[in-house]
Amino acid sequence: MHRLLIQSLRWLDVRMVYLVTSLFVIPVCLLLNTNHSRTSAYHFYRHRLCYGRLRAAWSVYINHCLFSQVVVDRFAVFAGKHFHLDIEGYEHFRLLESEPKGFMIFSSHIGCYEVAGYSLISKTKRFNALVFGGEKATVMAGRQEVLGHHNIRMIPVKEDMSHLFLVNEALDNNEIMSMPADRIIGSAKSVTSVFMDAEARFPAGPLSVATMKGLDVLAVNVMKTSAKHYKVYVARLSYDKHAPRRQQIQQLADSYVKELEHRVRQYPLQWFNFYDFWSR
Amino acid sequence: MNELVKELKDEIIEALNLEEMTADDIDENEPLFGEGLGLDSIDALELIVLLEKKYGIKLADPAEGKKIFTSVASIADYVSKNRKK
Numbered sequence: 001m002h003r004l005l006i007q008s009l010r011w012l013d014v015r016m017v018y019l020v021t022s023l024f025v026i027p028v029c030l031l032l033n034t035n036h037s038r039t040s041a042y043h044f045y046r047h048r049l050c051y052g053r054l055r056a057a058w059s060v061y062i063n064h065c066l067f068s069q070v071v072v073d074r075f076a077v078f079a080g081k082h083f084h085l086d087i088e089g090y091e092h093f094r095l096l097e098s099e100p101k102g103f104m105i106f107s108s109h110i111g112c113y114e115v116a117g118y119s120l121i122s123k124t125k126r127f128n129a130l131v132f133g134g135e136k137a138t139v140m141a142g143r144q145e146v147l148g149h150h151n152i153r154m155i156p157v158k159e160d161m162s163h164l165f166l167v168n169e170a171l172d173n174n175e176i177m178s179m180p181a182d183r184i185i186g187s188a189k190s191v192t193s194v195f196m197d198a199e200a201r202f203p204a205g206p207l208s209v210a211t212m213k214g215l216d217v218l219a220v221n222v223m224k225t226s227a228k229h230y231k232v233y234v235a236r237l238s239y240d241k242h243a244p245r246r247q248q249i250q251q252l253a254d255s256y257v258k259e260l261e262h263r264v265r266q267y268p269l270q271w272f273n274f275y276d277f278w279s280r
Numbered sequence: 281m282n283e284l285v286k287e288l289k290d291e292i293i294e295a296l297n298l299e300e301m302t303a304d305d306i307d308e309n310e311p312l313f314g315e316g317l318g319l320d321s322i323d324a325l326e327l328i329v330l331l332e333k334k335y336g337i338k339l340a341d342p343a344e345g346k347k348i349f350t351s352v353a354s355i356a357d358y359v360s361k362n363r364k365k
Contacts, residue, residue, distance in 0.1 A: 161342055165339065165345065169340065189320065205325075213329070
């Protein structure tokens with residue numbers, strides 16, 4: 001299925017695929033609501049953004065259409081297509097890249113982070129990205145084919161914890177380590193922060209790694225602005241490296257959450273965490 | 281060896297923020313992960329960094345790491361034989 005999509009996207013305009021998915025696939029998905037994405041998205045627009053019922057329902061539809069579009073875009077990239085990228089805050093990346101020490105990038109499940117790999121290329125430091133270990137082989141192969149020659153290494157999360165050794169090795173070699181920082185996967189340890197006016201739990205892992213090594217951290221969010229354009233937002237996160245460790249972790253979490261909330265309020269239709277994010 | 285075990289317990293408590301525990305609460309033979317002390321992958325990375333910083337031991341092999349991190353006693357045994365600091 002994935003391979004067929006990649007082959008089709010070599011000659012098909014992505015807008016054709018957008019149209020078909022928006023008219024035929026998304027309505028069926030919303031009707032079936034098998035993974036409760038409709039319910040959780042509606043809850044997000046109704047209760048977190050305080051939209052009225054009609055606006056919330058319409059937002060759920062557009063949100064799912066946009067989600068399908070970024071998934072299509074991801075495969076379009078594997079098929080060799082290019083998107084126009086504007087980068088805000090590139091100077092933060094350039095500055096950290098020029099320093100001898102490695103640094104971390106925190107990503108989120110908003111917009112389409114995967115497109116950033118093509119723009120945030122470092123000439124001096126290898127870019128390592130921690131990715132979900134259960135991805136389909138075609139996705140991993142596509143990533144490797146497109147990203148491999150850009151000095152980018154994918155590190156899949158594995159049961160045997162081998163990814164931890166690779167993360168440690170990358171940071172010891174002063175490389176760039178990118179991790180999603182909004183979803184609790186693997187370790188159940190979390191840090192609580194106020195996000196969209198309510199307490200939410202964020203994974204302790206990325207915060208723990210950054211503070212244990214005293215690393216600088218960037219938040220990178222890549223948002224879709226039109227059919228063929230994306231905007232990359234690079235922001236420097238802050239925490240007091242001399243504070244007690246627990247405080248450092250909380251400060252870094254709060255800094256990340258502040259940037260995430262800013263982008264989510266700016267692009268509310270590109271919130272793609274389809275589960276009850278605020279559950280205790 | 282007993283001194284090293286006690287030192288490791290204190291280091292683990294500090295590195296993993298186990299503030300509610302004392303060294304006496306940890307049985308050096310009980311498993312660190314899953315049942316026992318209940319550590320998980322994030323804690324494993326803390327332990328990798330701890331061994332590196334405190335004892336100059338650089339672990340690179342996941343299979344070897346799994347064996348070493350079985351219990352405090354197994355870590356102490358490995359540290360005593362391989363420490364560089």
